[in-house]
Amino acid sequence: MDNLDALPLSSRVQSDADFENLIRWIGRRNTEAASLEWHVVLADDDASNRLVLGSLLEKSGIRATTVENGRDALALLDDGHIDLFLLDINMPEMNGLETAAAIRALPTPDSDIPLVAITSDVSPKRLADMRDAGFDLCLEKPVRRDALFKVILGILSRRVEN
Amino acid sequence: MTDAAASPIDRQILAALEADTSRELLPELIKVFTTTADGRIARIAELKEEGNLAAIAAEAHALKSSAATFGATEVRRISAELEVSGKAGERNTALSLADALMTAVDKAKGALAAYVEEIST
Numbered sequence: 576m577d578n579l580d581a582l583p584l585s586s587r588v589q590s591d592a593d594f595e596n597l598i599r600w601i602g603r604r605n606t607e608a609a610s611l612e613w614h615v616v617l618a619d620d621d622a623s624n625r626l627v628l629g630s631l632l633e634k635s636g637i638r639a640t641t642v643e644n645g646r647d648a649l650a651l652l653d654d655g656h657i658d659l660f661l662l663d664i665n666m667p668e669m670n671g672l673e674t675a676a677a678i679r680a681l682p683t684p685d686s687d688i689p690l691v692a693i694t695s696d697v698s699p700k701r702l703a704d705m706r707d708a709g710f711d712l713c714l715e716k717p718v719r720r721d722a723l724f725k726v727i728l729g730i731l732s733r734r735v736e737n
Numbered sequence: 738m739t740d741a742a743a744s745p746i747d748r749q750i751l752a753a754l755e756a757d758t759s760r761e762l763l764p765e766l767i768k769v770f771t772t773t774a775d776g777r778i779a780r781i782a783e784l785k786e787e788g789n790l791a792a793i794a795a796e797a798h799a800l801k802s803s804a805a806t807f808g809a810t811e812v813r814r815i816s817a818e819l820e821v822s823g824k825a826g827e828r829n830t831a832l833s834l835a836d837a838l839m840t841a842v843d844k845a846k847g848a849l850a851a852y853v854e855e856i857s858t
Contacts, residue, residue, distance in 0.1 A: 627806055
């Protein structure tokens with residue numbers, strides 16, 4: 576059941592948080608909001624998974640937008656800033672692999688958004704597929720809140736504005 | 738005394754889910770899971786009639802992952818086996834497992850309802 580370790584798929588991200596950078600960033604913010612103001616988009620076709628993962632994110636102080644497939648996730652890029660995508664792999668309309676590849680192919684800075692796969696299939700072939708599609712990390716379902724937050728903190732603490 | 742080996746749900750996983758979310762939210766989460774599982778079972782029944790093993794495998798895959806989240810261990814196990822046999826085109830095995838999955842989902846729903854009742858009192 577303990578599933579604290581994410582599987583790295585690229586060298587772009589690190590799993591340990593850069594707390595010094597994060598504390599500097601928070602210290603400069605003139606806000607009393609209880610949120611880190613990070614915006615994470617979660618795409619999963621299963622309603623119960625969306626509800627659970629969305630709850631885990633919000634309990635961690637992270638704003639979450641949940642959608643049912645990759646096509647809807649991509650459409651959100653037109654609506655505002657996104658810090659990170661959490662993508663299920665098996666989804667109708669547009670699956671997680673197709674979505675990741677589409678994001679990486681964008682001719683805009685959005686192509687650099689961190690991509691985390693959430694899946695129950697961590698076979699070597701599937702891991703290779705995810706790496707080829709452009710994912711940075713993979714979390715195996717079921718996802719625990721501490722593992723999810725650790726991954727997000729590790730990625731985004733290095734990307735806050737200096 | 739509860740016989741843990743015979744239980745269709747893993748209470749440790751449910752306790753972990755409660756710790757990650759909240760006791761107040763857990764009944765709602767379970768309700769969404771059981772509703773979603775019912776929908777997938779209904780879809781699998783339709784697909785059985787059509788003999789569409791690939792689509793059955795896809796439904797089983799989805800059910801496998803959500804069952805893992807909610808500690809529905811038997812549903813997860815049978816879903817995993819159904820996914821494999823569906824992908825392999827093993828018709829007789831897949832159809833038999835689909836029937837077993839329907840029974841397992843019913844048992845899990847009953848155990849989850851009892852769990853919700855227990856934590857709500």
